[in-house]
Amino acid sequence: MGNCRTCIALLAVLALSLPEPLFGNPGGLDEAIRNTQAGDKFYADGHHKNAESNYKRAHQIFKSELGPSHPNVGAVCTKLGALYGTMGRHDEALDMHEESLKIMRETDGSRSEAVAGQLFNIGNAFWGQNLHQQALQRYNEALDIYKTTVGNDHERVGATLGNIGSIYYLQENYDAALEAQSEALRIDRLHVDSQQNQDQVGLSCFNVGHTLHKLGQLDEASASYKEALFWFRRAFGENHPTVANALSSIANVNMDQGRLEEALELNEKALAILIQTLGGDHPNVAATIQSIGSIYSAAGRHQDALEMFVDAANMMTKTLGEDHEELGMPFLSIAGAKANLGQLNSAQKAATEALRIFRRNNKHEKAIQAEHFLATLPSGPPAAKDLPSPPAA
Numbered sequence: 001m002g003n004c005r006t007c008i009a010l011l012a013v014l015a016l017s018l019p020e021p022l023f024g025n026p027g028g029l030d031e032a033i034r035n036t037q038a039g040d041k042f043y044a045d046g047h048h049k050n051a052e053s054n055y056k057r058a059h060q061i062f063k064s065e066l067g068p069s070h071p072n073v074g075a076v077c078t079k080l081g082a083l084y085g086t087m088g089r090h091d092e093a094l095d096m097h098e099e100s101l102k103i104m105r106e107t108d109g110s111r112s113e114a115v116a117g118q119l120f121n122i123g124n125a126f127w128g129q130n131l132h133q134q135a136l137q138r139y140n141e142a143l144d145i146y147k148t149t150v151g152n153d154h155e156r157v158g159a160t161l162g163n164i165g166s167i168y169y170l171q172e173n174y175d176a177a178l179e180a181q182s183e184a185l186r187i188d189r190l191h192v193d194s195q196q197n198q199d200q201v202g203l204s205c206f207n208v209g210h211t212l213h214k215l216g217q218l219d220e221a222s223a224s225y226k227e228a229l230f231w232f233r234r235a236f237g238e239n240h241p242t243v244a245n246a247l248s249s250i251a252n253v254n255m256d257q258g259r260l261e262e263a264l265e266l267n268e269k270a271l272a273i274l275i276q277t278l279g280g281d282h283p284n285v286a287a288t289i290q291s292i293g294s295i296y297s298a299a300g301r302h303q304d305a306l307e308m309f310v311d312a313a314n315m316m317t318k319t320l321g322e323d324h325e326e327l328g329m330p331f332l333s334i335a336g337a338k339a340n341l342g343q344l345n346s347a348q349k350a351a352t353e354a355l356r357i358f359r360r361n362n363k364h365e366k367a368i369q370a371e372h373f374l375a376t377l378p379s380g381p382p383a384a385k386d387l388p389s390p391p392a393a
Contacts, residue, residue: 004130004153005182022119028061028064028065028217029061029062029065029066030385031057031061032057032058032061032062032065032072033058035054035055035057035058035061036054036055036058036075036076036079036206037141038050038054039051039052039053039054039055039058039079039083039261040079042054043079043082043086048083048086048087051083052080052083052084052087055076055079055080055083055336056080058076059073059076059077059080060161060274061070062076066114068103069102069103069106069107069203070103071103071104071107072102073099073103073129073392074099074104074107075099075100077096077097077099077100077103078097078100078118078121080092080093080096081093081094081095081096081097081100081121081125082121084096085121085124085125085128088128088316089251090125090126090128090129090279091125093121093124093125093128094122094125094126094129095288097121097122098122099146100118100121101115101118101119101122101172104118111148111149112145112149113145113146113149113150113156115145116142116143116145116146116149116156117142117156118161119138119140119141119142119145120138120142120156120159120186120279121137122138123135123136123137123138123139123142123163124128124163126138127163127167129253132170132171133171134166135163135167136167136168136171136251137162139160139163139164139167140164143157143160143161143164146160152187152213153187153190155187155188155197155200157187158183158184158185158186158187158188158191158204159200160188161180161181161183161184161187162180162184162203162204162207163187164180165177165178165179165180165181165184165207165211166181166207168180169181169210169211169214171206172364172365174211174215175215177211178208178211178212178215181204181207182206182208184204184207185204185205185208188200188201188204189201193274194236195367196229196235198234198235199232199236199242201231201233202228202229202230202231202232202235202242202246203228203242204225204229205224205225205227205228205231206225206228206242206245206246209221209223209225209228209249210249211222213225213249213253213256218253218257219383221253222250222253222254225246225249225250225253226245226246226250228249229243229246229247229250232246238273239273239276239277240273240277241273241274241278241284243273243275243389244269244270244271244273244274244277244284244288245270245284247266247267247269247270247273248266248267248270250266251264251265251266251267251270251291251295252264252291252294252300254266255291255294255295255298258298258306260298260299261293263295264292264295266291267288267291268292270288271285271289271292274288281315281318281319282315282319282321283315283316283319283326283343285314285315286311286312286313286316286319286330287312287326289308289311289312289315290308290309290312290330290333292308293305293306293307293308293309293312293333293337296308297333297337297340302337302340302341303341305333305337306334306337306338306341309330309334309337310330311326312330312333313330313331313334316330317339323357323360323361324357324361325357325358325361325363326369327357328354328357328358328361328363328366328370329354329366331351331353331354331357332350332351332354332369332370332373333352334347334350335347335348335351335354335373336373338350338377339377343378344378347377348374348377351370351373351374351377352374354366354370354372355367355374356368
């Protein structure tokens with residue numbers, strides 16, 4: 001399928017206001033409210049440490065003044081959980097959302113819309129920890145409640161189904177992923193009345209295209225990616241990372257269909273947008289460079305392909321770390337290019353590294369691909385440049 005990007009997660013956190021009226025010490029509660037409002041502003045402006053400090057102070061005061069089960073305590077817990085999720089501190093996010101869920105069940109009942117929203121947030125926290133089965137369980141619990149409280153066609157039902165589809169995709173259960181993603185898209189299309197909803201329809205189209213591509217339904221995947229491109233352009237204009245992602249995904253389909261010149265042109269457009277909007281040192285830039293290398297490889301330009309793959313691997317190692325799952329494909333691609341250039345020892349080393357990364361991240365399908373490459377790698381004497389250098393005199 002070409003380069004597989006990380007599926008985009010929809011983080012839909014309830015925007016909780018503080019319940020009124022407030023009782024207790026007016027001075028203390030006023031301070032808690034001011035801290036909460038300051039935290040909201042810092043969060044919106046991207047000043048996460050300041051937001052955390054204010055939210056934690058508000059949480060402490062509300063708990064002391066109103067008791068540990070008051071809705072205000074739950075509201076600030078949800079805000080802290082969302083903040084920690086944004087900061088990548090998913091274990092702390094989970095703790096906050098679990099505390100809020102307990103309060104909501106006591107105050108709103110076990111099957112309220114607010115409880116469903118909190119289950120959704122807990123699913124996001126588990127996803128952030130790569131605990132996919134636990135995330136799927138919480139999303140399904142949220143979905144069941146949402147269907148009862150807001151109806152089958154509500155936007156939150158669509159959002160939850162979209163995340164369920166993404167988890168199934170990550171678990172390599174593509175038929176189940178497509179079913180959930182297609183239903184999410186159906187619901188999202190019912191709500192195309194704002195820029196945000198246009199963005200969401202585009203995202204759902206993109207996810208459906210990704211799964212169709214994985215299932216080998218190339219024409220259908222291309223059509224879905226092109227619809228995503230339409231909605232992304234309508235929501236964001238021409239120069240936006242989501243537009244670039246759609247262009248690159250269409251290019252990947254074109255490559256699989258043997259339309260290499262079209263694929264290269266689209267990927268070069270995508271790369272220019274990504275460099276302009278994200279900078280030259282970003283994982284999405286690396287992924288697009290990887291895709292361009294795949295086109296060169298398909299065209300028989302193996303040295304050019306190798307240079308692209310090495311650039312992508314270096315960039316991903318720098319930005320994501322040496323064990324990240326996205327790094328596996330560049331190493332496997334490096335192995336293929338080196339094998340095509342007759343550098344068999346180097347090809348074996350690169351494929352072995354790809355296999356290590358895939359196994360570490362439980363990417364079973366890709367691990368099998370790396371194992372197959374190693375098993376079919378021709379044997380032969382090492383090239384002179386693959387031999388160790390003699391010690392200096």
